[in-house]
Amino acid sequence: MLTALVRLRGALQNAALPLDLPGVEPERSSRADMIDQLEDYVIPRLTTIDxxxxxxxxxxxxxxxxxxxxxxxxxxxxxxxxxxxxxxxxxxxxxxxxxxxxxxxxxxxxxxxxxxxxxxxxxxxxxxxxxxxxxxxxxxxxxxxxxxxxxxxxxxxxxxxxxxxxxxxxxxxxxxxxxxxxxxxxxxxxxxxxxxxxxxxxxxxxxxxxxxxxxxxxxxxxxxxxxxxxxxxxxxxxxxxxxxxxxxxxxxxxxxxDADARSAVVKQTLEGAIRVIGAKTFQVATAVGEQAETVDQLRDDAFRAYAGALGDIRTATADGTLLRGEVLARWQEFVGTGELLKTLETKVGAIRDRLVNSVKGKPQQVERVTHAVESGLEKLLLEHAENAAERAAAAWHARPAGRVLLESHHDIDRASRDFRRKAEKLVRDWQQGVLEMVRTEGADKRSSARFLAYGVNGLAVSLMVVTFASTGGLVGAEVGIAGGSAVLGQKLLEAVFGDQAVRSLADRARKDLERRVDELFAGERARFSTVLDDLGVDPRSPELLRAAARRVDDLRFAAQQSGQSGQDNALSMGSD
CATH class of the missing domain: 3.40.50.300 (P-loop containing nucleotide triphosphate hydrolases)
Structure with a gap:
């Protein structure tokens, strides 16, 4: 019994009730009272029963x-x-x-x-x-x-x-x-x-x-x-x-x-205290279970908000959304416009060499495209990070327990303060990764006229453009100017690497970007998870409490049965 009660005390000490849910205050008080009585009376008294x-x-x-x-x-x-x-x-x-x-x-x-x-x-x-x-x-x-x-x-x-x-x-x-x-x-x-x-x-x-x-x-x-x-x-x-x-x-x-009378008083009080502690433990276990369920709900709220943001980013970085505005303008400066893009409305495959040979991009134009891609991608990431934080905070605000947490974490409804810096680094690192892909893939083609004409940087920019329009099979005039630009980038790459290599490069570049973005947003979502983790609510606590209380009840019942058996034997001997 002593071991069982020590374990029960440990389970109660580890059972956190931090969220202000309806009806939690009496259970907090009950839990504290039970721990105090176990430490102040029950456990010490069991070791000094006489x-x-x-x-x-x-x-x-x-x-x-x-x-x-x-x-x-x-x-x-x-x-x-x-x-x-x-x-x-x-x-x-x-x-x-x-x-x-x-x-x-x-x-x-x-x-x-x-x-x-x-x-x-x-x-x-x-x-x-x-x-x-x-x-x-x-x-x-x-x-x-x-x-x-x-x-x-x-x-x-x-x-x-x-x-x-x-x-x-x-x-x-x-x-x-x-x-x-x-x-x-x-x-x-x-x-x-x-x-x-x-x-x-x-x-x-x-x-x-x-x-x-x-x-x-x-x-x-x-x-x-x-x-x-x-x-x-x-x-x-x-x-x-x-x-x-x-x-x-x-x-x-x-x-x-009278030692017997004194012992009877002690055992009556001790047995009653143990009985009540065991019964009340089940009530505390239910309250802790409600806490764990609420924590799971709040965690799911944050997860859904950031999962939605990641889905939107994947869509925006693959459907041509980024091939507009500044990126499109700088890209057209690099590849040329007018008759070149109009030609895409005809049979592109038959005049591939003529198209790629007409590209007159210069190094400074490549750099402008790179900066435009960098700026556009950073803005996209920041916008969705802000939106995700706002949606997660709004979901928490809809729950009473969540509102209390938000009051003590005032800036959690915005992207983290260093998010912009992290996003900038992510984009630069990804662009460097794309550059390395092109450099590695073209290791045996560096002396070719086409490779030399476009350069590693020009081909890397082309790969980024293709990556941003990699879904839906964009072709020709069916997708407008953005799609046409992506098709031209693809043809430039194919002229150097071939069809299969370009598809592989675009797939690798896209997955690398998704991996980096996933890691970045996992850090943002972790701000919400950390708030919940710091509460110390262990989902295993309810069952640990119930198991500890059941063990105490079983031992108490066995002791009562043993005592009754002893009384029956004494009565039997007396009658003999």
């Missing part, structure tokens, strides 16, 4: 908790608060012989041990006194309804770490809501509870105690002992007359002296 009974004295503001603790011990061990709220370290009173049970590695391990009072709620003051019998420890906790949040949090933590609650209220405040919320929790997890009705006037004892007993019964606490402390005046040390607390002191002494 340790003293830890009785936590808790309750509402002004109920007289500290005075009651001093009175049970018989001298001042904790300072009653005169001014509210009182902020001080909690006080644990124990017998000197039990000191070993309350070291730093035992109950409430995250609280620093001290032998003196402090104003630090992260410190546990230990007080050893022979007035407390061995087998019993009394812990004075802050007010559960304190106006100071630190006091309320500590009070909740301490009560969750107790084997037994000595819950203190008063005749004036026994019906207050906050204390009853804690008592409801105690009933749900079978925590052992005793109620102290403190500071009760003689004339109100019967009426108030009867009403309080009915309230306890109606809320599942009918078996909880109810003690009444009548009004009295503490002495200078804050101690009430012994007779006013004699019933409570006698009951606690009897528990301390």
């Amino acid at each position: 340790g003293p009974l830890l009785t936590v004295v808790g309750g509402s503001t002004g109920a007289g908790k500290s005075t009651l603790v001093n009175s049970l011990v018989g001298h001042r061990v904790t300072e009653p608060g005169v001014l509210r709220p009182t902020t001080r370290s909690p006080v644990l009173v124990h017998n000197p012989g039990d000191a070993e049970w309350f070291g730093q590695d035992r109950i409430l391990p995250d609280l620093v041990r001290s032998d003196r009072a402090t104003g630090d709620t992260s410190t546990l003051q230990l007080v050893a006194t022979d007035k407390v019998p061995m087998g019993l420890a009394i812990l004075d906790a802050p007010d559960v309804d304190s106006v100071e949040e630190a006091n309320r949090v500590l009070a909740s933590q301490l009560l969750a770490a107790g084997d037994l609650w000595l819950f203190v209220t008063s005749a004036a405040r026994y019906a207050d809501q906050v204390p009853w919320e804690y008592l409801k929790r105690a009933a749900e997890r079978s925590t052992s509870v005793a109620i102290v009705l403190d500071r009760t006037p003689d004339e109100a004892v019967e009426t108030v105690s009867t009403h309080l007993a009915r309230m306890l019964a109606s809320r599942g606490l009918k078996d909880s002992p109810l003690f009444v402390v009548r009004e009295g005046t503490p002495d200078a040390d804050g101690v009430l007359p012994p007779e006013l607390v004699a019933d409570i002191r006698g009951w606690l002494d009897a528990l301390a002296a």
Whole structure:
């Protein structure tokens, strides 16, 4: 069971609930409470099952908790608060012989041990006194309804770490809501509870105690002992007359002296805590599953936005879209216009040599085409990067959880700040790659008249133009001027390399461009993925939580069956 609970704690610690989904806040609180109780009480208590009974004295503001603790011990061990709220370290009173049970590695391990009072709620003051019998420890906790949040949090933590609650209220405040919320929790997890009705006037004892007993019964606490402390005046040390607390002191002494009774209280509280933690883990698992599902939806939103952008870029870089405007003008300067393009409307194949021989491109014209291609491609990439970011952000904005994420990542709806620089480098690197393709392919043709006439740069530009019109089988006047320009580029290349080589070069150039663009946009999309990854939502968490909780439930059930079997055997032996 100890191993199973340690694994359950690990699964709970790794179960992230960062997204503000409907109903998530109670599950966050429940998860935190379960981790705290496992660390503060359940796991340490399992390793020290024979340790003293830890009785936590808790309750509402002004109920007289500290005075009651001093009175049970018989001298001042904790300072009653005169001014509210009182902020001080909690006080644990124990017998000197039990000191070993309350070291730093035992109950409430995250609280620093001290032998003196402090104003630090992260410190546990230990007080050893022979007035407390061995087998019993009394812990004075802050007010559960304190106006100071630190006091309320500590009070909740301490009560969750107790084997037994000595819950203190008063005749004036026994019906207050906050204390009853804690008592409801105690009933749900079978925590052992005793109620102290403190500071009760003689004339109100019967009426108030009867009403309080009915309230306890109606809320599942009918078996909880109810003690009444009548009004009295503490002495200078804050101690009430012994007779006013004699019933409570006698009951606690009897528990301390009876190992079986003490063990029964511990096991009841421990078993109830484990049962509730197991049950609530399944609820947390469902909440974590909703988180993982939402993360997947947000991730898909970004993926679709960027997949759409990549599809549009592939289309625009293969259907002749780029062979317009500046690129077309510079290309026509290079290859010539007028009669040359009109000739394409006739049988191109029959007069190939005449066409290619008419090209009079000069080096500076090649450079202008190169710059025009570079500029056009960069603009295309930037435009679609901006559009993809906007579409992804718009999809996130349509989801409440996504809107919260966008608020903390203000510039994610735009292309990254260094995208333009990356796009420029991509285009230059691709153009250099095309140049190398042409140079490699024409290694054995460099001395030919045609290769020398066009040059590596001229042929590389021609290959880029062909690549940008590589779909749909563009031919002649059927596709207008842009297509005609691409056909001319293709014929120029064919005159040097041949038909099959040109098709291979264009295919390689196109795939190289697509690969580079895919990598560039993967980086852009990763900005959205990183936001989601940083949330720490593991899709495996729901099943890990359920598996850990099932293991704890199985062991708990087996222990119950074993205990019942032992009782049956004892009864059988008795009857024999």
